Amino acid sequence: MIALLPAISLLPTVSVAHPYSPPPGSGVLLIALLRKLPTLTGIGVDISPAALAVAQSNAVENNMASRCSFELGKFADRVGTCDLVLCNPPYHLVGKFDVGPSSKSRKADPVIALFGTGVDGYDAYRELRGGLESVRVGGWAVVEVPTEAAVEVLLAAIGEEWVVVERVLVANGKERGILRAIIVVREPSNS
Numbered sequence: 001m002i003a004l005l006p007a008i009s010l011l012p013t014v015s016v017a018h019p020y021s022p023p024p025g026s027g028v029l030l031i032a033l034l035r036k037l038p039t040l041t042g043i044g045v046d047i048s049p050a051a052l053a054v055a056q057s058n059a060v061e062n063n064m065a066s067r068c069s070f071e072l073g074k075f076a077d078r079v080g081t082c083d084l085v086l087c088n089p090p091y092h093l094v095g096k097f098d099v100g101p102s103s104k105s106r107k108a109d110p111v112i113a114l115f116g117t118g119v120d121g122y123d124a125y126r127e128l129r130g131g132l133e134s135v136r137v138g139g140w141a142v143v144e145v146p147t148e149a150a151v152e153v154l155l156a157a158i159g160e161e162w163v164v165v166e167r168v169l170v171a172n173g174k175e176r177g178i179l180r181a182i183i184v185v186r187e188p189s190n191s
Contacts, residue, residue, distance in 0.1 A: 021045075021086045027055030029086050031064050043082075044070040045131075076130030085135055088144040089124035125154040132158055132186070141184050151182055161189050 021030040021044040030042045046052050052070045059065045075085075118126075125143075132141060141162070145151050155162070168181040 025051055025055065025088060027058040027068070027070070029088060030055070030068050031059060031062050033084075033086055034064055034067050040067070042068045044068065045073055045075045046070065047072070047074055074127075074131075076127055081134055081136050081139075083136060083139045085128075085132060085139075085141040085143075087128065087141065089128070090121075120149065120153070122150050122153045125150055126157045128154065129157045129159065132162070135186050137161075137186050137188050139186050141186075142181060143184070144181050154182070155184075158184070161187050163187055 021027075021033075021042060025046070027044055030044050034040055034042055044052070044055050046055070049072060052072060055070050056065070059068050059070075128141075128143070135141060141158075143154060145154065155164070162184040164182055165185050166183040168183065
């Protein structure tokens with residue numbers, strides 16, 4: 001989630017009018033985006049009532065409740081168009097991540113927001129295609145990616161009309177930087 005915050009600063013503010021955040025988890029990404037773009041409102045869509053309750057609470061605590069709303073449902077079923085999708089899909093595999101009572105991530109997000117499904121944990125990346133159909137041509141998606149494998153799964157799922165414009169690296173101790181997010185733009189279809 002924190003990896004997407006630097007990516008927000010790379011977005012062109014002039015082309016974003018209607019942002020969505022699926023799933024919003026704790027809502028902090030949508031709140032951070034709305035702080036950067038103070039004239040906008042945004043919508044978070046999630047299948048988890050618990051996640052929506054956390055997001056709504058955070059919106060109230062951050063004085064952003066009037067600028068963001070949260071809806072129960074699947075992003076792929078969302079009707080309407082948007083200019084930006086800001087997404088941190090669940091990807092942790094069960095047994096590979098500490099979600100005990102002391103875990104900061106567990107306190108911030110409901111379990112459903114942390115664990116991916118499927119053999120590799122990346123089913124949520126595959127399911128993004130349906131929801132990204134609502135992004136207008138010229139619109140953007142910023143997606144957290146834990147590995148290059150997740151990037152490959154995402155790019156295979158979303159199709160050729162989406163082009164990577166930025167790979168966001170985050171400093172990590174001894175390493176120069178690790179890939180943590182990608183920014184893609186939807187280009188006109190060739191058909």
